[in-house]
Amino acid sequence: MAQIIGITGGIASGKSTVTGMLRNRGYAIIDADIVAREVVEPGEEAYNLIVNHFGRKIIGENSFLDRQLLGEIIFNDQKEREVLNSIVHPAVRLRMNDKKDMYISEGRNTVIFDIPLLFESKLQYLVEKTILVYVNAETQLQRLMKRNEFSEQEAVARIRSQMPLDDKRPLADIIINNNGTVGETEEQLEKIIINWNLSV
Numbered sequence: 001m002a003q004i005i006g007i008t009g010g011i012a013s014g015k016s017t018v019t020g021m022l023r024n025r026g027y028a029i030i031d032a033d034i035v036a037r038e039v040v041e042p043g044e045e046a047y048n049l050i051v052n053h054f055g056r057k058i059i060g061e062n063s064f065l066d067r068q069l070l071g072e073i074i075f076n077d078q079k080e081r082e083v084l085n086s087i088v089h090p091a092v093r094l095r096m097n098d099k100k101d102m103y104i105s106e107g108r109n110t111v112i113f114d115i116p117l118l119f120e121s122k123l124q125y126l127v128e129k130t131i132l133v134y135v136n137a138e139t140q141l142q143r144l145m146k147r148n149e150f151s152e153q154e155a156v157a158r159i160r161s162q163m164p165l166d167d168k169r170p171l172a173d174i175i176i177n178n179n180g181t182v183g184e185t186e187e188q189l190e191k192i193i194i195n196w197n198l199s200v
């Protein structure tokens with residue numbers, strides 16, 4: 001039986017940094033952010049529902065959604081965020097499940113889900129064990145502002161739209177502290193791989 005592992009964290013806490021390390025080691029990774037992009041491509045059902053609700057102003061270049069505008073709307077308005085979530089999340093869950101089944105049918109021993117909103121959306125039932133990629137609030141804010149070239153206000157709006165990372169700590173099976181260097185993070189990951197006996 002394959003082991004199903006969930007990696008979570010907050011925006012810019014370092015999930016992609018950790019899943020990148022796992023990908024380099026050959027693990028099967030399913031990234032919710034990537035799937036969430038696939039299910040809103042032009043022609044998809046979720047795309048049509050989003051355009052119906054948010055209006056044609058939300059259509060950007062080449063008919064794809066204007067993600068910047070959609071982000072500005074939903075990270076500053078909880079009701080609009082809930083509408084978007086209610087359209088996108090069911091489609092994401094279905095497609096992630098299909099990808100998991102595909103990996104299992106290929107004979108994979110471990111399948112890793114990278115889901116930023118794992119705890120907010122109460123998706124623990126999808127996975128057997130959870131890893132939280134944690135940083136303190138100041139590091140999270142600084143890394144997010146730097147990576148996305150956000151103002152403090154833009155970054156804070158996004159962080160506030162998620163459960164605080166300190167509240168996620170007691171929900172996780174294990175925590176990777178990503179406040180230090182990337183090398184220190186990789187050492188913590190290596191211990192988990194050994195202790196949980198995760199094979200590709």
Ligand SMILES: CC(C)(COP(=O)(O)OP(=O)(O)OC[C@H]1O[C@@H](n2cnc3c(N)ncnc32)[C@H](O)[C@@H]1O)[C@@H](O)C(=O)NCCC(=O)NCCS
Nearest residue numbers: 010011032033036067070071074084085088092116161162
């Ligand atoms: C609002 C959108 C268009 C902004 O797109 P953009 O390319 O700028 O950001 P991206 O998708 O790469 O997300 C970056 C990070 O934002 C955070 N985030 C995204 N959506 C949400 C949300 N609904 N609530 C809280 N945090 C969110 C996550 O930490 C994510 O890793 C996009 O994030 C989106 O469609 N969100 C709704 C779907 C969703 O919940 N995705 C998260 C995983 S399922």
Ligand SMILES: Nc1ncnc2c1ncn2[C@@H]1O[C@H](COP(=O)(O)OP(=O)(O)OP(=O)(O)O)[C@@H](O)[C@H]1O
Nearest residue numbers: 010011012013014015016017143147178180181182
């Ligand atoms: N230990 C570290 N030291 C310094 N910078 C780091 C470290 N870990 C991650 N970063 C940087 O912080 C930023 C956020 O990391 P990353 O993109 O991995 O987070 P994430 O959780 O995947 O974010 P999101 O889900 O929002 O895309 C990136 O610019 C990354 O290069």
